[in-house]
Amino acid sequence: MNPARAAQTALAGLAGLGLLPAALAANIYTCVNAKGQRITSDRPIAECLDRAQELRNSDGSVRKVVPPSMTAEERAAHEDRLRREMAAEAMRRDAIRLDRNLLGRYPDEARHQRARRAALEPLNTALSATERRLAELEHERRRLQDEAEFYKGRDLPRELKIKFGNNQAALQAQQDAAQNHQAEINRINATYDQELARLKRLWAGAAPGSVSLPASASAAR
Structure with missing residues (x-):
């Protein structure tokens, strides 16, 4: 079984057993980051703002694909701003x-x-x-x-x-x-x-x- 299908099956199983919070069961974001790692979250994933993210249902099926909200350059600028804000704080x-x-x-x-x-x-x-x-x-x-x-x-x-x-x-x-x-x-x-x-x-x-x-x-x- 490929990794994406395995993740879908696991999420669906957890949702069916009631082991996932309702919000997580309803909104499951997945993506593959720049390092090739698949990430799952109950909210848009910061590491994947420069690439598409899949919003899945509790059964693992894809509800929609969320397009990139930032280009790589925009994300780099965003991360630089966050670093400067953290340094200032x-x-x-x-x-x-x-x-x-x-x-x-x-x-x-x-x-x-x-x-x-x-x-x-x-x-x-x-x-x-x-x-x-x-x-x-x-x-x-x-x-x-x-x-x-x-x-x-x-x-x-x-x-x-x-x-x-x-x-x-x-x-x-x-x-x-x-x-x-x-x-x-x-x-x-x-x-x-x-x-x-x-x-x-x-x-x-x-x-x-x-x-x-x-x-x-x-x-x-």
Whole structure:
């Protein structure tokens, strides 16, 4: 028995035994999708909107053939629109969740400022230590330059050259560290500034998810 005839026989048998709901027994849509799979449903089948669907009676006989309601291009556009709508809805839900989390974490500006200071404290401490080390290395470099004056017009001793090289390498490492610390301080301040602008609107009564300012930085923390 071919698959279509088998499906008809099975549906008819289920309907006769009362195992199918009345609506399903009365309206049975079948089609073969783009993958060659036969699908049966009690309503028009979304996967077959670009092809004909058979509307069958409860005994499996074909009542009528429903023509395609969309071309392949129309269906692709329809599915793309649905995907974009689903993405937009997911973003909206994420924004609501993020705003509620922000409000729960920071009920007022004082709490937010305390969190900012706590986030910046270790970086400020590290930057201060780096700046002190830079001052020490600069002092050492000047001392080495004074010592090198004694050898003006002559080759520097190997030991003094090594000291100059080590000093320069240490200075570069500390300068890079200072730049990295400052960049992270700037990033954290920008994040908290962004959050504060968002929070001020939420504290003023804006509904969670309605504020257009981005909340990606909040999600990352």
